[in-house]
Amino acid sequence: MAFRDGPFENIKVPLAWTAAVVVVVALVASLLLILGDHRDARDAGRAQASYSPVRAGFDSVLGPVSGVFAAPVRWAGALSDGVKDYFFAVSENRRLKQQLVELQPWRDQAIALKNVNARYEAMLGLRTEPPVAMVTGRSISDARGPFVNARLIDVGSAKGVRIGNPVINEHGLVGRVIGSTGGFSRVLLVTDVASRVPVLIDRTDARAMLTGDGSGNPRLEFVRGVGAVQAGDRVLSSGDGGGFPRGVPIGVAAKGIDGSWRVKLFSDRGAIDYVRVMLFQDFGQLVSPEALNAPPLAGLATAPAPNAAQTAAISDASARRDATAAATAERVRIANAAPPPVPAPAPTPAPAAAQPGAPE
Amino acid sequence: MTVRIVGPMSWIVYPALTVIAVQLLLATPVQLFGLSLPEPVLPLVLAFAWPLVRPSMLAPAVLFGLGLFLYLLWGGIPGVWAMGLVVVYGVVLASRTLLAGQETSILFVWYSGCVLLAFSLTYLIFSISAGNAPSILALLGQLIPTLLLFPIANWMIERFDDGDTRFR
Numbered sequence: 001m002a003f004r005d006g007p008f009e010n011i012k013v014p015l016a017w018t019a020a021v022v023v024v025v026a027l028v029a030s031l032l033l034i035l036g037d038h039r040d041a042r043d044a045g046r047a048q049a050s051y052s053p054v055r056a057g058f059d060s061v062l063g064p065v066s067g068v069f070a071a072p073v074r075w076a077g078a079l080s081d082g083v084k085d086y087f088f089a090v091s092e093n094r095r096l097k098q099q100l101v102e103l104q105p106w107r108d109q110a111i112a113l114k115n116v117n118a119r120y121e122a123m124l125g126l127r128t129e130p131p132v133a134m135v136t137g138r139s140i141s142d143a144r145g146p147f148v149n150a151r152l153i154d155v156g157s158a159k160g161v162r163i164g165n166p167v168i169n170e171h172g173l174v175g176r177v178i179g180s181t182g183g184f185s186r187v188l189l190v191t192d193v194a195s196r197v198p199v200l201i202d203r204t205d206a207r208a209m210l211t212g213d214g215s216g217n218p219r220l221e222f223v224r225g226v227g228a229v230q231a232g233d234r235v236l237s238s239g240d241g242g243g244f245p246r247g248v249p250i251g252v253a254a255k256g257i258d259g260s261w262r263v264k265l266f267s268d269r270g271a272i273d274y275v276r277v278m279l280f281q282d283f284g285q286l287v288s289p290e291a292l293n294a295p296p297l298a299g300l301a302t303a304p305a306p307n308a309a310q311t312a313a314i315s316d317a318s319a320r321r322d323a324t325a326a327a328t329a330e331r332v333r334i335a336n337a338a339p340p341p342v343p344a345p346a347p348t349p350a351p352a353a354a355q356p357g358a359p360e
Numbered sequence: 361m362t363v364r365i366v367g368p369m370s371w372i373v374y375p376a377l378t379v380i381a382v383q384l385l386l387a388t389p390v391q392l393f394g395l396s397l398p399e400p401v402l403p404l405v406l407a408f409a410w411p412l413v414r415p416s417m418l419a420p421a422v423l424f425g426l427g428l429f430l431y432l433l434w435g436g437i438p439g440v441w442a443m444g445l446v447v448v449y450g451v452v453l454a455s456r457t458l459l460a461g462q463e464t465s466i467l468f469v470w471y472s473g474c475v476l477l478a479f480s481l482t483y484l485i486f487s488i489s490a491g492n493a494p495s496i497l498a499l500l501g502q503l504i505p506t507l508l509l510f511p512i513a514n515w516m517i518e519r520f521d522d523g524d525t526r527f528r
């Protein structure tokens with residue numbers, strides 16, 4: 001018997017009710033997705049796991065597709081740049097010449113300081129940070145809204161890009177990699193609400209936390225010290241926590257309209273089109289947490305028992321160490337038992353009368 | 361005389377594909393005369409217009425998919441935009457009898473309320489998740505372009521409302 005011929009033949013469910021059922025199911029599914037989010041994954045392994053295969057696959061497809069969609073917009077952008085260059089070429093040329101004149105003394109000073117600095121480092125035997133390898137990529141798509149500030153770039157794990165790598169452009173810090181596939185990576189910008197970058201104020205060496213809020217100018221929070229920040233101070237990455245190398249330029253401090261300290265980003269000076277990924281290894285990733293958290297000398301409990309030769313060597317070393325300690329103790333005892341040395345008498349000055357030519 | 365049937369392909373599938381294409385276009389990282397492209401939440405237009413066109417089981421499912429698409433395109437928290445879109449659909453579906461035949465100005469007020477609801481929900485979830493409230497100015501930068509899309513929603517309602525004679 002077909003369903004239509006049965007007792008439910010005359011039952012008609014309104015369309016609105018069936019749609020409402022789908023709405024409820026979709027709401028429940030959305031809620032489950034939100035609760036299952038792993039964005040707060042702190043270690044690289046969990047972060048990589050949270051970058052799901054679906055997301056990675058989507059990014060791999062989005063790259064070429066976005067390139068096709070973006071082509072007309074890029075042409076329009078190039079056209080607008082061409083028009084702007086044409087009309088502002090003279091003023092731009094004057095500005096650049098002025099800048100060149102101002103920068104030439106700085107260049108000479110920088111060369112001299114670099115030379116002196118290198119000599120100091122060699123003399124003091126400083127262990128400086130090694131140069132960081134970089135790969136260059138192009139920004140394919142970006143999210144600029146209040147909730148997400150991220151970019152997709154066309155270099156991925158095939159070129160050594162890993163989660164956590166800092167991303168810069170020619171002006172300063174842009175963000176860090178939060179997901180990577182073979183040919184593409186997703187970059188969380190420093191303006192994103194989830195972004196936190198430990199920074200320092202160049203003038204005072206004060207530490208602070210750069211916190212994004214979706215606007216173009218992230219906030220400076222937890223500024224340490226009174227009067228540590230002034231408008232115009234340069235802000236650099238501090239390297240604290242190991243996520244970023246120290247000294248990457250970020251921007252200049254400025255007072256926001258809400259009274260908080262904010263940072264005008266250097267990376268906003270030009271379009272973020274081509275970026276460089278610093279293949280910087282967060283030193284927190286270099287060791288496993290289990291190894292760090294292991295109890296001290298835990299390896300002794302599992303080490304094999306020494307053989308006869310090793311036992312003899314250990315005994316010999318121990319006997320020699322004991323003999324040396326006994327000899328040292330004996331020398332100290334003899335030194336303590338000896339009478340204290342008599343201080344030599346201070347030379348007495350000659351009587352003034354005996355000196356020739358002394359006044360009466 | 362033949363009866364023109366406006367099926368789900370016309371008022372659900374094609375608009376959804378168009379929204380995906382335009383959203384991809386607007387995600388292009390270029391600056392025209394120093395300004396970035398706007399980034400409105402285009403599927404909110406569909407979430408408002410579809411229940412007023414007619415109730416459908418397919419529409420909320422497609423909206424859920426569009427929400428996931430926004431997550432995959434922009435990043436952030438999965439399910440947030442899907443929830444915002446489906447909530448707007450549910451609210452408009454529940455108030456469908458009130459809104460039927462209303463003037464455009466009333467529809468715009470309702471559309472604004474729905475957009476505010478979706479943004480408030482998203483704002484709340486992101487604030488809790490990140491432990492940091494997004495900037496209100498940045499929020500307005502996305503909210504206002506989304507509100508300005510109301511004429512598209514109005515056009516869709518006028519174009520497809522009762523377009524299928526079986527629903528008259």
